[in-house]
Amino acid sequence: MMNKNTKLKGYLVNTVALAVLLMAFLILNANFKTPFYSVVFIPSLWQISYLIILAASLNLVLGFLGQLSLGHCGFMAIGAYTAALLSLYFERAGIFTDKKAPVFIVSILVSLLAGGLLAAIVGIIVGIPALRLKGDYLAIITLGFGMIICNVINNLPFAGMEGLSKGSAAASLYKTGLGFGNTLKTKYAWVAIVITILCLAAMFMFIRSRFGRAIESIRDDEIAASASGINVSLYKVGTFVYSAFFAGIAGGLFACCNSSLSTASFAFTNGSILNSTFIVVMVVVGGMGSLTGSMLSAVLMFLLNYVIKNVIKASGMPLFVQNLFKYPMLVYAIVLIIVIMFKPKGILGTREFSLVNTIEYIKGKLGKKAVKEGGSK
């Protein structure tokens, strides 16, 4: 039983740790100007931040509520297009002209929030009929909604064909509005980090609340949960909408760090690691029911993909090794199968990494060591 004191201590420790890390990052950001930093590290940071939000938000539905959704990228697409179109509108209306002005930050935040809210509204529309179904039927109906969302976006006159700077439907470029180059990505890196932290904090608070305990009981036994007075459909739709909101925010971040938008990026499957199936993969590999697990696996998946794609090619490995890694997704698939075979419950299972417990653990170890050393003297 966790008493109030340790809970408070936990919040305090985590906040202090995050603040220290953020400060360290800001100092680093101001002083560190090598090309590697701005061309490789910062873009990766942006990608990792939206992948983390995506994986963690899907984990609410998949791990904590126990319902399989295969259309998560649909919500992300809504967030991305909303944020991009809104910022484009802001710029055309003359609210900001310079991307370095302070008012630009406000318009980024407004665009992201609007993306999240619209995704949440669509989440209500999708969730109410879809969550009447269970298991594989739910999986296929969410997949269907994801497909429809992308298809509709492609056919919208202001989003697909001409809205985003008159690109084609498949790759509609937007040159203004959001869409950062590497300099801007470096300048606004703190936005990505702060938003990721805020989203994760909101999700952690959600699963530790009364609401979170209720949805875990629905996952474990739906009938028992409804017998003990939990309004099952309300809680299911509520979680789905909450998760869609964060997917929308992640979409907004995606729109920030890419110079073009195309619904192919949000498809059910495609050749990259950003698609609805792969978010499911991230959640399962990290551990269903562990938010820190999702964060960890999002980072690992990204790094794995990145290393296979770029580092092996650049390194002075022998030719046959390089040829082996010429097909990154092939290696990826093999690694995935191996992980699933040896760790069927995911890396962390349902455990959560906790700073306070780790400190206590280290303290305990050190204490034991001290006692031992004291005894041997």
Add this chain to the structure above:
Amino acid sequence: MSGSLQTLSDFLQCLIVGLRLGSVYALVALGYTMVYGIIRLINFAHGDFIMVGGYTLFFTIPAMLAVNDKLPIWLAVIVAIAVCALVGVTVELVAYRPVRKKGTNMTALITAIAMSLFLENLAQAIPAIGPNYKIMRRMFSNKAVLNFLNISLDWTTLLTILIGASVMIGLQLFVKKTKLGRAMRAVSEDKQASVLVGINVNRTIIITFAIGSGLAAVAALMYFAQYSTIMTTSGTMLGLKAFVAAVLGGIGIIPGAMLGGLVIGLVESFTTGYISSSLADAFVFLILIIVLIIKPAGILGKNVGEKV
């Protein structure tokens, strides 16, 4: 020609195209539904079996014609069926069975996704296939069988519909009448009980995989006879729509898959013909959503109440 006659012939043309598409979807959906019925797994790799079948056809046809150019081209499908069945059984033995023993439903699903990725990218890594598309040889004559009131029916379409129908009838007879078919139905209903009556469950599962993947090869013949470009990802969307068809009809039910396939084919063809070709996919999924909301277990599925 008068307007109403034109409307009628447009309608019939859509119907014919829909039936052709529907037969392909139905055959692929059968593979999904049989595997799902027996091990409760959405076999995401099934779409890639079509791709395997397609490439087998692509390489077998020239080899076969080099031996004897009098042979009908479609005979290559026998090799494709064998290769697909082999791939299906290998996937089951190497990946699905070990994971099924250890993990949960969800890990099995992830394995299926990983297998799908693996097959697609393995094909790309093979130098003779590569990432670019290839053009398939024409398999059936493209001469029209009949050309009547602006309706054209060519051999490809006619043969696709006929092959689809005969395979489906054959499968239905196999499942209903033979001992093996009865064993398959028994295993899909209750695994433990079928062990008790002396059915070799693992062997039945392997045979199901072999038949399902073999059907994918036949579907590949029908599909690539119509659309001659082949890529490593050309099975993905087809597989997805066929899976939708299987769910639409009621997953795990063999006649359901046939019905679902035909419905999806007709919806797609009529949407393309009457509304918009770029919205065809959206309409396919819309129909699925409407059916599932009205009848959550699919058209032919039975709603089973949960026991407490």
